[in-house]
Amino acid sequence: MLYQVIMTVDLPRDLPAEEAAQILAQEKAYSQDLQRSGKWRHIWRIAGQYANCSIFDVRDHDELHQILSGLPLFPFMDISVTPLLRHPSAIGRGRPLVIPNGGEGAPPTQFPKESRRRTQ
């Protein structure tokens, strides 16, 4: 199942800098492991906010909850979750787009041929 997740970070001002740096490093490693696994498909910074818009591809609500509650920044986040389903006008199958260079500025590659067929 696909989910859009908006995470807004609010680190306490009195959190010691060293502790904050450690939590952020753990968060980065945790997030990147999940991105490599394919479960955390997209992560985008929301312009002008200490927040991200992410897309997760996980088995069910339970797995999503387990992942989100394991985020090192979880105690310092507001999280909103929106389940997603395939749009009837979508030309892909809702499978992950293969983005070259980890998505760094490059446009998505084309959908595989067999997924261009239109299904309702």
Ligand SMILES: O=C(O)C[C@H]1C=CC(=O)O1
């Ligand atoms: O910076 C953020 O948006 C919060 C968090 C989510 C993943 C990550 O590495 O940091």
